[in-house]
Amino acid sequence: MATVADVLTPNPVTVEATTTVRAAAELMREHDVGDLVVVEQGRLVGIVTDRDLVVRVLAVGGEAQDPVGQVGTGSPVVVSPDDDVVTAADLMATHAVRRLPVVRDGQVVGIVSLGDLAVRHNAGPVLGAISQAPPSS
Incomplete structure (x- = not known):
């Protein structure tokens, strides 16, 4: 069976919790x-998504200078690179998330997304096609 290590995106972009939402959006x-x-x-404390920036900042009148530590998800659910992809998919479904940081020995070594699972392991032709589509402008 495939493991998370087989599908993860290595070396995800990281920011400090004090990074502004503007700087995060630029990154x-x-x-x-x-x-x-x-x-x-250097220690994982959360994850911030483009949706967080829209829903938790723009939609409520937040400021570009707000720190991402206040708008992201703290204490995210994580997986190990040695976990199988079914475990990762189950965690995503259980916790209603689309991305999981991949952690080994306390260090973030990658990130795995629902799209990674769909595209790389044919979790569903329709979902795979959606995940491969270029982002809208």
Whole structure:
């Protein structure tokens, strides 16, 4: 059976919890990603997504200078690179998340998304096609 290590995206983009939402949005655009791993002194403390920036900042009148540590998800559910992909998919379904930081020995080594599972392991032709589609502008 495939493991998370087989499908993860290595070396995700990380930011400190004090990084502003504007800087986070700029990093997402620069790296063409929809999420950033939030760390404090190199230790995982959360994850912030493009949806977080819209729903938890823009939609409620937040400011570009707000820190991502206040708008992201703290204490995210994580997986190990040695976990099988079914475990990762089950965790995503149970916790209603689309991305999981991948942690080994306390260090973030990657991130695995629902799209990674769908595209790389044919979890469903329709979902795979949606995940491969380019983002809308």
